[in-house]
Amino acid sequence: MTDFTTLSLTDLKNGYEKKDFTCREVVTSYLARMEATKALNAYVLETPDIALAAADRSDARIQKQEALSLDGIPVAVKDLFCTKDVPTTACSKMLEGYKPKYESTVTQKLWDAGAVMLGKTNMDEFAMGSTNMTSAFGPVINPVTLPGDARRFVPGGSSGGSAAAVAARAALMATGSDTGGSIRQPAAFCGIVGMKPTYGLCSRYGMVAFASSLDQAGPLTRTVADAALMLQITAGHDPKDATSLNRPVPDFVGELSAPLKGLRVGIPHEYQVEGLGADIVALWEKGRAWLVEQGATCVEVSLPHTKYALPAYYVLAPAEASSNLARYDGVRYGLRVEGATLDEMYENTRAEGFGDEVTRRVLMGTYVLSAGFYDAYYRKAQRVRRVISDEFRGVFENVDVILAPTTPTPSFAFGEEPKDPISMYMNDVLTVPANIAGLPAISVPAGLSKEGLPLGLQIIGPAFGDSVVLRAGLAVERAANFVFPQGE
């Protein structure tokens, strides 16, 4: 059987059009690949029946020359997105077996464009984590391996399953969500492309909410062009989401090919954080050179409050999460553990349903909102948020995009992960600022660490600058010529 999983999106679409192969054949190939890579635990639920039925529908449309933009394209969906009548758990015991009676807006747009759902991917529980180790359904293993090294590595998180699936060719594209870096960081760790759009560009309707003012849906793909297409389809105003932007969606795909000449790139001084590997610094330099070669100009910029984004995030996100997760109480859906009284039922249900990391964050969030602490923590963080946003806005008056690494280190092996929570949180130090300010940002695989693990470079843009971010990302991708390292 031909392995269709190595074909690019363009190859697939051409092949479909020329009738070289059918959607069913391609999807069958992906289902086989999923089976072969099962040990990665990238999927928590495979949906072969749905996939094949969708493939057949795609084939029928292609036959009639009525192909939709994603017909026959195999997509994996992070288990955070509610999929109608298909179990959606956010990888928590709390929602084990929960079958929504509604579809999220983002996934509905994918199905309306003809995409084929392969299954639901693994993630950190309720999207809280950066290693996919807090999932109630076991960790995900990064498909990347090092020659002669038996160690397995974390895929990053919280969209670890989606990243691993795309990296392992067990999906062509995947949906993810990014609250503090949960798309970009796993994309960097797994050597693929991951983008978080401007806050509000994609609807949050039907996404299990973690931190409402920070969550955004976005694509994980093999190439920047694929990400542009997926974003094009999933973006757009949704009247069911009051935070959804009410603006026309730019032509991301069309604008990709606009020339880079004259692009002003900022290199933020403060992103040279402690612990930034020498190989990452070197790659960053190279990235700079690549862009200049293609007609951009680079200049040092300063974002003095960068280091405060992470603590601000760890006040705001848990606070919002503590409130968003209050609905998981065993009354109307999900896990219920009995109790003699209503309160006992609540306490037992939530103790059993929530994992340790989620519990910690809910407690933290409850505390920072509580009487006497609201001003000192929550309101303070909201003020710092404004300072950081204003700072970015100031910088973007003089540059069009910012170039930085995505993560301070490459992935780490299981058993070698940072043991104390704050060091763990530092994984996100370079990604969180974009969430705090609601800005678009993409991670593009750009090179390998000295050991041979993937490294990503990040492009951050001004609000509503998703198009220029994609264009600059494409330029980096072109120059980097990243070859996926050996792996599963």
Add this chain to the structure above:
Amino acid sequence: MSANTFSAAHMNAAGPWEVVIGLEVHAQVVSESKLFSGASTQFGALPNSQVSLVDAALPGMLPVVNMFCVEQAVRTGLGLGAQINLFSVFDRKNYFYADLPQGYQISQLYHPIVGEGHLDIEDTNSNPKRVGIERLHLEQDAGKSIHDQHPAKSHIDLNRSGIALMEIVSRPDMRCAEEAQAYVKKLRALLRCLGTCDGNMEQGSMRADINISLRKPGQELGTRAEIKNVNSVRFMGQAILYEISRQREILEDGGQVVQETRLFDAAKGVTRSMRSKEDAHDYRYFPDPDLPPLVLTQAFVDDIAKGLPELPDAKKNRFVESLGIAPYDAGVLTSEGEISDFFEAALAALGTQDATACKMLANWTITELFGALNRESLEIGASRVSPEALAELVGLITKDVISGKIAKDVFAIMWETGGSPSKIVEEKGLQQVSDPSAIEGVIEAIMEANPQMVADYRSGKDKLFGFFVGQVMKQMAGKANPALVNEVLLSKLNNI
């Protein structure tokens, strides 16, 4: 219970203490759909049949504001003469309860949509009193829990969950139960007039939380107790009276009133403490990140202002100034929308602005019509005499077709049969006799038959005038034009 008796009871209860009362009224907004979801708000539907995915707080669901509810809140604010805040924010009030699916209520704490305003009432001495309004904000109503279906379980119906409420907070300006009741009645009439709440307390679309404390006049405010969810004006009065006695007893015994939430037990006429846990009240309010701030334009507010109906106070002033109706009567006639609607329909049918006629119509409405309604415990909507018929009757009086006294008999017949006054007068031949010669004839006959009386009168016994009037009326079956009778009788008796 007349107003005076009530005051006495109140004064007995309070003694030397000054009672300080503030009210928080929760008024359900009249709208088709809920505040943040598209589910229906109709009363009395089958359980959980008016619950959307958002109302049930399913994973991934998001609120989107119903702009009409915002409009209704602004409209109410304008009716209260209040400041409309063009910038307001929805906050989450976090707590756990089975009738609160989200685990938080979307409300407005820090930046409410309406600021300070006022509501004018009359105090116990019928003097005008202005009660301050601190604020009005929008919030979600909770679902309903039912506890009598099973000994160990409660059942939850979320139909009511998410319906828009306006919480109207008064300043603690009221000093007795009557003032509190007057405030609620006035507020209810205003909201109904504006069409922003139907004020149906029995159905729970309007509920009052009473904050009450006692102090010695001139002293600091005392500790207050809150009596929650009182759903009738009558119960409010009872609850307040009970609470005054209770607090007075504690204070006079040297104790402290506990700041707590209490419930009114209507069956026993007492208030009872709600069991509350120590930290039950840390609501951890913060701005709802799913909802951007609400920003209104002045044009939006002005548009609503332009479309406001004539408010009860304005109507009352108009009755007094343009129609010459007594202030007390005008107050009664504008105390409820249905009454003022009835009266204005009658006025229109009366077809004149003449003060005498209007005052007469007002008087007839308040004494005869209300009398008939009260005797049968009916609301004005059930009146068997229509506004037009009443106006017609008053017209007959002003045109001297019948006398006031006869009109009362006609009214009684109208009330029984629903018939038209002119027809009744026709059929029964009740028309007033205003023919001077006819009256003269009768008077002459009576004078002839009572020569001694005539002589006594003429010799100075003026009181005998009444005797003659009575005789004339009797003779003419009450149909004689009284003014004419007086005139002719005077001239005849005095030989003028």
Add this chain to the structure above:
Amino acid sequence: MDAQTVAKVARLARIHLDDKDLPILQERLTGILKWVSMLDEVETTNVEPMFSVHLETSPVREDVVTSASMVNDILANAPEKELDMFVVPKMVG
């Protein structure tokens, strides 16, 4: 954060904690709180808290009933239901 506060916060959040878990939680949460207090270094005297990342006009709804009875969907995942209502242990108060 002391152990008592952790217990109190857990109560507010309706999550049962075993006594044996309190010390570890207390240590971790105290550590995180200490770290986030770094925010005090930022001068914010005249800075307004941020309500919303991009101040755009927000979508609003018209006052129309758009959702007919969905009682089956609403109750579909209920752990316990009866007479078309959710069932919970008897509520006090």
